[in-house]
Amino acid sequence: MAKPEVLTNVVDFGDNPYLIGPHEPIREELDTPELECIGEIPKDFSGIYLRNGPNQRQHLMGFTIGLMVME
DSSP states (O other), X not given: OOOOOBOOOOOOOTTOTTXXXXXXXXXXXXXXXXXXXXXXXXXXXXXXXXXXXXXXXXXXXXXXXXXXXXX
């Protein structure tokens, strides 16, 4: 297993509900082949699961969840 890339920069996203609590950016990428599965993985499933969301590496001035704010 490759060593995970860990994001060490701490970014304050304020009170943006899409970037705090359970939605806050993940700081490292993991490869966990021995992950316990409760239930059953469908037999016809072939692929990978990726967490998809606003997982920004840094705060982008003028951008809000992928949209650029123009004045």
